[in-house]
Amino acid sequence: MTTIVTGSNRETIERARRVTAAERFDIGTRFGSVFDSAVGSWMRDVEGRRILDVTAASGALLLGNQHPAVVEAVVRSVRDHGVVYASTITPQRIELAERLCERYPAGEKAVFCKSGSEATTAAIQIARAATGRDLILTAGYHGWFEWQRPYRNMGYDPRTRVANFGYNETALARYLDEFGADVAAVIITPEPAWFDVAYHQRLAELCARHGVLFVIDEVITALRWGPRGLNGSGGVRADMITMSKSLGNGHSIAALLGRADVLDYYDAAGIAGTYNRELTPMFAALAVLDEIADGSVHEHCERMGQALKDGMREVLREVGIPAYVTGPNMMFDVVTPSEQLSWDIYAAAYEHGAWFEDSGTQMVTAAFTQSDVDHALEAFEKGARAVAATTDIEPGELSEELRLGFALDAFGGSPHDTPPVLARIEETVELMARRDPSAGTSATAVTG
Template sequence: MTSTTGQSNAETIERARRVTAAEDYDIGTRFPSVFVSAQGSWMTDVEGKRILDVTAASGALLLGNQHPRVVEAVSNAVRNHGAVFASTLSPQRIELAERLVERYPAGEKAVFCKTGSEATTTAIRLARAYTGRDLILTSGYHGWHDWQLSYLNMGFDPRTRVANFGYNETALRRFLEEFGSDIAGVIVTPEPAWLDTDYYSNLSSICAEFGVLFIIDEVITALRWGAKGLNGTGGVRADMITVSKGLSNGHALSAVLGRREVIDAYDKAGIAGTYTREVPPMAAALAVLDEIEDGAVHEQCEKMGKLLKDGMRDVLASVGIPAFVTGPNMMFDVVVESESLSWDIYRAAYDFGAYFEDSGTHMVTAAYGEAEVEHALTAFEKGAKQVASKLELAPGDLPDARKLAFPLEAFGGSLKDSEGVLQRIEDTVERIAKRDKDQGNALDPACG
């Protein structure tokens, strides 16, 4: 077994740099710890330092690490059932599908993947296979696969036949009016800190008006926009949704739920995968669903998330850093005047024992109690004071221009119909119109 005993974080990171770590993704955008264990929301690094996770492992954890019910379910699955079978079907998969389609209004059937990126790619392949159309309209981040790498820029990529409408309703309606009969589906990632349920209900209605599938990428929000996501708690109609983070409390699993006839395009879409049949993650997901059934988990997360959100707002006001704190209690955003200032604050807070998401989106788990919130706020206050002491700060609220710039930088949100945005819409319409239709038709319509 590989050991890091006696090594510092810096030494272990250097070791990783030589053989595995990406300079930006693994090192440059992370705080300098290598963690060896975690319990609840507390992590321990190679130097023995305990640091509080304020990211919920980028949203992957709902209950916290080493939750007894999940540990027992996974251990039991491995010990008494096995890891993976020759057949794609298992009792665990069937039961999990039954419970998910009962839980979410969009669900009539469910299929499973391992990651959020895989689930969203599966969804667009299903849409193309079911409709026989090639164009996809999108807004927001749906993972790292090729078809959506341009998620920050409104426009059209002829190679992937994907057009980004930037959460702009004018753009969506314009694209649907011009190309509706060629559009297989519209997929959007909810941004609950910026756009409310009425906005998404309107998108759903527009898609229904044009007879186009509406897909909600609820990889993060399915268990954090309330207990049942935008589709369930928010009541927004969808033809398909994706679910992942929190579903199996950190184990690799995602699901695509949708209308029966759309999911039944699974064979035509050519979707497959050996590890989609793995049993322990499904056992973990069933344990999570059992644990959250009575509502106590979400009640605790909402309560602790609100304490943290309100406390961070108060800290920033007290130290004189203009900020905008917004969003639901279980996944809220903290926006300051620049990305670099955000990084500096959270980097300083890390030195005081709290690991915040430097992008400014913060998430708690059910393992949070008042002691965890107090620790997070103490570390955040010390870090913010340290940073503020070196700045010349202008008093007052965060400028509206920054509030508009943040969604554009963070998730490609062109939320206002400015002259530049309207021109971009027309440029995109022209690019879509000039696409090589034979290329799209020549390819398998399921191709993602």
């Protein structure tokens, strides 16, 4: 039996630094603990310290760690059924696909993979194969693959044939007017703290008028913008949606749902993968769907999220730190005058036993209790007061300029038609007009 030997947090981080850790992603943007167990929303590090997770493991958890129904489903999967087969089709895959297609209006067929990055990439490859067109228009973060890495920069990348419209409606309308016949799909990640349902409905209608596929990247929002995401709870039409986080309650699974006549092109798009057929996360996902079926999980999470959101807003008001706290209760944003100030507050709160998301988006799980909310707010208040006492902070409301600056830095949001944005739109149109059509896809278009 293998024994995992650990030392202190510092020693374990140094050990990781030598053999596996990225300096920024794994160390620089994290706090000082290495965890080796978790129950519900509480984590325990290698020194035995318990810390409350206020990020839902970056959104991966909906029910919390070691949820009994998910644990039982996973154990039953491995013990009674195995892990993966030679065949790609299993009863569990069929059942999961049927239930997701019943749950989300966009769903007629479903394709499964292991991560959100894979699901969004599958979506654009299928869109290109189904339409025979090469251009992709995008806004927001869709994962770490090459085609979308410049997600913060409005413009056009000739290597990937992807144009980022930065959530700007003027830009999207212009690009579709100029190049709609060559656009395979528009894919957007909802930022519900910044753009409402009506905004997304306008985008969906614009795509429909131009005959362009509209894809909503609901990797996070599918189970956090209400129980059925922007597509279901919000009633926003889509030709395809992606989902992943929370679906398997931490187990690695993602789904692409959409029109059957479009998803039938996934052979032509080359979508494959040995581990896309893995049984264990499908059992976990079916258990999650069972647990949330009666609506009580989302009702509870909404209450806990509302209490946490209101409490954090009040703490910042009392301490005298300008802030913008907004968004759905299950995934709200907290914006302060600077990224550094936010980091300092969350780092100080960590010292009092709560791990907040340093990017500002906080998420609860169904394991949260009122005492957990109270603990998070107590840690947050202690951290905010400690930072405010040693930092020169200008009182008052958070300016619109700072709000827009946060949106631009966090997810490439450039929604206002300022002169620089309008100039960038024109530059992008010129670049797209000069692109080499022969570099595009050679896939056969949909014929009906």
